[in-house]
Amino acid sequence: MANNDKDAPNRVDGILKVTGQAKYIAEFRLPNMAYGYLVPSTIARGKILAIDTVEAEKQAGVIKILTHLNTPKFAQNERDKSHRPLQTDQILFSGQAIAVVIAETFEQARFAARLVKVSYDQQPPQTDIRKILDKAYMPGQARPIRGNPPEAFENSEVKIEAEYTIPIEHHNPMELHASVAYWESNKLTVYDKTQGVTMVRNHLSGIFGIPKEDVTVLAPFVGGAFGASLRATPNVFLTSLAAREIKRPVKLEYSRRQLFAAHGYRPYSIQKLRIGADRSGKLKAILHETFNNTSSNEDFGENLVGISRTLYACPNVFTESKMVKTDLQTPAPMRAPGTVSGAFALESALDELSYKLKIDPLELRLINYAEVSPEDGKPFSSKELRKCYQDAARKFGWEKRNPEPRSMKEGKWLIGWGMATGTWGAGQGTASARITLKTDGTALVESGTTDIGPGTYTAISIIVAKNLGLPLEKIKFVLGDSSLPQAPSQGGSNTVSSVGSAVQACSQIVLKKLFDLAAGDFKEAAFEEVKIENGKFISKDGKSLSFVEILKKNNLENVSETHTSAPNTGERGKYAIASHGAQFVEVRIDEELGIVRVSRVVEMTASGKIISPKTAHSQEMGAVVWGIGMALTEGTEIDHRYGKIMNPNLAGYHVPVNADVFDVQTAFAEEQDKIVNPLGAKGLGELGMVGIPAAIANAVYHATGKRVRDLPVTPDKLL
Ligand code: MOS
Numbered sequence: 001m002a003n004n005d006k007d008a009p010n011r012v013d014g015i016l017k018v019t020g021q022a023k024y025i026a027e028f029r030l031p032n033m034a035y036g037y038l039v040p041s042t043i044a045r046g047k048i049l050a051i052d053t054v055e056a057e058k059q060a061g062v063i064k065i066l067t068h069l070n071t072p073k074f075a076q077n078e079r080d081k082s083h084r085p086l087q088t089d090q091i092l093f094s095g096q097a098i099a100v101v102i103a104e105t106f107e108q109a110r111f112a113a114r115l116v117k118v119s120y121d122q123q124p125p126q127t128d129i130r131k132i133l134d135k136a137y138m139p140g141q142a143r144p145i146r147g148n149p150p151e152a153f154e155n156s157e158v159k160i161e162a163e164y165t166i167p168i169e170h171h172n173p174m175e176l177h178a179s180v181a182y183w184e185s186n187k188l189t190v191y192d193k194t195q196g197v198t199m200v201r202n203h204l205s206g207i208f209g210i211p212k213e214d215v216t217v218l219a220p221f222v223g224g225a226f227g228a229s230l231r232a233t234p235n236v237f238l239t240s241l242a243a244r245e246i247k248r249p250v251k252l253e254y255s256r257r258q259l260f261a262a263h264g265y266r267p268y269s270i271q272k273l274r275i276g277a278d279r280s281g282k283l284k285a286i287l288h289e290t291f292n293n294t295s296s297n298e299d300f301g302e303n304l305v306g307i308s309r310t311l312y313a314c315p316n317v318f319t320e321s322k323m324v325k326t327d328l329q330t331p332a333p334m335r336a337p338g339t340v341s342g343a344f345a346l347e348s349a350l351d352e353l354s355y356k357l358k359i360d361p362l363e364l365r366l367i368n369y370a371e372v373s374p375e376d377g378k379p380f381s382s383k384e385l386r387k388c389y390q391d392a393a394r395k396f397g398w399e400k401r402n403p404e405p406r407s408m409k410e411g412k413w414l415i416g417w418g419m420a421t422g423t424w425g426a427g428q429g430t431a432s433a434r435i436t437l438k439t440d441g442t443a444l445v446e447s448g449t450t451d452i453g454p455g456t457y458t459a460i461s462i463i464v465a466k467n468l469g470l471p472l473e474k475i476k477f478v479l480g481d482s483s484l485p486q487a488p489s490q491g492g493s494n495t496v497s498s499v500g501s502a503v504q505a506c507s508q509i510v511l512k513k514l515f516d517l518a519a520g521d522f523k524e525a526a527f528e529e530v531k532i533e534n535g536k537f538i539s540k541d542g543k544s545l546s547f548v549e550i551l552k553k554n555n556l557e558n559v560s561e562t563h564t565s566a567p568n569t570g571e572r573g574k575y576a577i578a579s580h581g582a583q584f585v586e587v588r589i590d591e592e593l594g595i596v597r598v599s600r601v602v603e604m605t606a607s608g609k610i611i612s613p614k615t616a617h618s619q620e621m622g623a624v625v626w627g628i629g630m631a632l633t634e635g636t637e638i639d640h641r642y643g644k645i646m647n648p649n650l651a652g653y654h655v656p657v658n659a660d661v662f663d664v665q666t667a668f669a670e671e672q673d674k675i676v677n678p679l680g681a682k683g684l685g686e687l688g689m690v691g692i693p694a695a696i697a698n699a700v701y702h703a704t705g706k707r708v709r710d711l712p713v714t715p716d717k718l719l
Contacts, residue, residue, distance in 0.1 A: 008613035009472050013221070013457045022221040025193045026178040026253045033180070034063055036242050036252035037109035038235075039099035039116045040261060041091045044125035044643025045296075045327040048089040048098060048118060056101060056115040061108030063246055065116065066100045071241065074207050081298045082330065084207075085234045086241075091120065092296055093329045094644045095261025097234055102242050102250060125327035125643030129268055129293045136291050136322035139299045143309070146374075147316030152285035156276025160352050164273065164345040165710040167635035168293075169266040170259075170648075171334050172655055173452075175223025177262050179239035182249035189216045192236045195229040196489025197448055201482040203232040204240055219480040222452040222490075226626075227333035228263040229452070230491050235262070260648035264332025265636060267292040267302060267323075271345040281359045281367040283314040288345070294323045295330040302331070304342035307690075309375055310578070311346065311423055312368040327643050333491065335626050336686035339424060340693060344630075347420035347694030348709065351701065360403065361419055361698065362393055373576030381572070381675035384606035385421070385580035388669050392604035393419075395665065396584040405705040413588040416703025420691030422581035424493060426608065426682035428567040431498040432485035435464065435506045436560035437514065439551045441535055443468055445477040449487035449499045454685050455615025456495050462612050463500050463679070467507035469532035485562050493685035496611055498565070501677045506563035513559050518550045567677065575675050579607040579682040583624075583691040587699040594715025598628050598696060599662045606669040608682035620666035620688040627692020628656045632712050 016022040103109035276285040288308040305319035354361040408415040433447040525539040586600035633654035
């Protein structure tokens with residue numbers, strides 16, 4: 001399957017999106033709505049001594065200013081140590097929300113926000129984890145040690161020992177965090193930019209002490225999230241509180257600058273990696289130790305080492321993950337969290353090893369191919385990684401590669417070819433869905449999931465259309481509403497496997513119910529024997545009856561069923577379950593300027609069954625673009641003297657744009673996998689990014705002979 005499936009369905013919400021009919025949170029307007037604007041702290045650590053709102057309150061249009069002095073206090077539950085604004089005078093990080101100005105218009109609120117005067121008891125912040133690595137700690141349990149890693153490393157014929165660093169990176173989705181909230185007596189309704197409407201509903205119900213049924217959270221469209229909205233962001237609490245205080249609907253939106261202190265970030269990480277191999281290339285030992293920063297109030301650990309335990313066959317493995325407290329906001333999952341960072345280290349180190357051994361980097365991976373799970377010897381439920389390597393290499397023309405660094409030039413351009421492996425889980429959560437077949441011949445599908453952009457509207461509609469035997473345009477999928485049947489937050493690339501499994505099973509239940517209503521008409525025909533086509537049951541003897549006719553005959557307006565699907569943990573537990581991929585990258589480097597262009601990428605992915613070919617290819621291309629950003633441009637700069645982010649904007653924090661993206665070819669090695677779930681789909685999204693930063697850094701080495709171990713690979717590091 002290649003990315004030219006012209007006949008595959010288009011994105012079902014595409015027209016709504018490109019014509020502006022898809023409404024994002026800050027676009028919702030309610031009668032009598034007021035506007036909130038945040039005041040951020042200007043220090044990173046200390047206490048508020050005084051907060052003076054007199055001048056601000058005098059301004060035109062200002063309705064109320066909330067600070068910790070006049071805000072009701074809400075009990076925090078023991079397990080949730082997340083920062084909740086306006087509850088105390090404590091400052092935990094720079095940019096923390098310390099007041100909300102509520103006014104008649106957005107401009108009035110923003111103007112008055114600048115007139116709030118604050119004085120602080122300022123303490124020196126510590127935001128540089130390199131200075132305090134000796135304070136690193138390991139929460140929770142150590143991972144088991146496989147074999148005897150130190151000895152095996154010591155005795156290895158060839159060794160690599162290297163340190164890799166990745167800076168803080170901020171999710172920068174197009175849509176900013178925003179909420180619109182209103183109360184009707186004790187019932188709260190909130191439009192919120194989130195990856196999980198149920199999660200936000202539970203959060204608000206917990207804080208305000210009201211039943212879950214009295215909170216409705218809506219997120220019909222989400223303009224990107226990347227993990228930034230897997231937890232409730234402070235705006236949803238602040239907006240709901242403001243609406244309660246002034247007894248009017250309130251809208252609050254973060255600015256791009258404020259967003260950098262809104263939801264966390266990929267933490268800063270340091271990885272110390274030691275790899276030992278014999279002369280034939282067989283891995284003997286992997287020792288992978290990592291550090292990442294967290295906040296002063298919460299432990300946020302990233303799993304950077306999982307990939308070192310599972311990707312290659314290796315008898316001796318030691319991994320350890322530690323964290324260091326800093327005066328920064330709590331980090332958050334971001335775009336293939338942990339795994340992409342670990343892969344940058346492991347896949348760079350394997351590349352370094354390949355040069356030392358004079359073995360082709362692809363060949364080295366095949367030598368160490370894990371036929372079964374290296375962790376516990378379980379068989380893989382499916383694993384077409386070998387096919388990914390081989391087909392992608394052929395497509396890329398890898399056999400024409402001259403292994404010598406700096407050997408491939410074209411005019412002023414140094415050309416480099418690099419490769420890496422990707423892997424991701426294939427998780428499934430418990431999800432519910434309702435399907436209602438109607439007399440107008442359409443099916444309404446409802447589930448409280450979200451679509452943050454990957455194409456959930458499309459993929460789920462395709463599954464239902466196929467299972468109900470209806471044309472795609474007869475399916476209407478409604479999501480992003482906490483009052484619908486419950487589904488997990490959209491995260492971990494799990495939505496197709498979770499919600500897709502629910503709608504597939506629910507489709508069968510609806511059909512069976514319809515068939516039973518018509519059983520008399522079909523004489524002997526059993527449900528299993530009838531064909532389902534274009535809204536009709538067709539029996540072997542050619543008798544056909546449409547769904548609509550059955551409903552009408554029975555005087556029914558519809559047939560509606562709700563179903564919950566859970567993962568088959570028993571069966572899944574017998575196997576190692578993962579998705580895989582191979583990535584080949586060409587870079588062109590202007591040596592005088594140090595500019596790196598990713599001129600060509602071939603990405604081949606094995607992730608079970610592909611449900612929606614077009615959006616699947618878009619997922620993989622998007623993942624490559626994420627990887628280009630991580631490899632070459634993204635990094636949050638902090639002035640450690642003040643604990644302050646210096647580039648909280650898109651001018652200083654560079655994400656790739658169209659001009660940075662050239663030829664990206666994606667392809668899938670489909671797997672038949674009935675273990676992972678009945679759909680056979682493992683999910684897509686994060687997987688496609690995992691190997692890309694390493695593949696790019698490896699290509700940069702091949703082009704220049706310079707090994708860059710600290711991301712991003714900016715021109716200054718190549719000059
Ligand atoms: Mo993702 S980091 O699972 O939103």
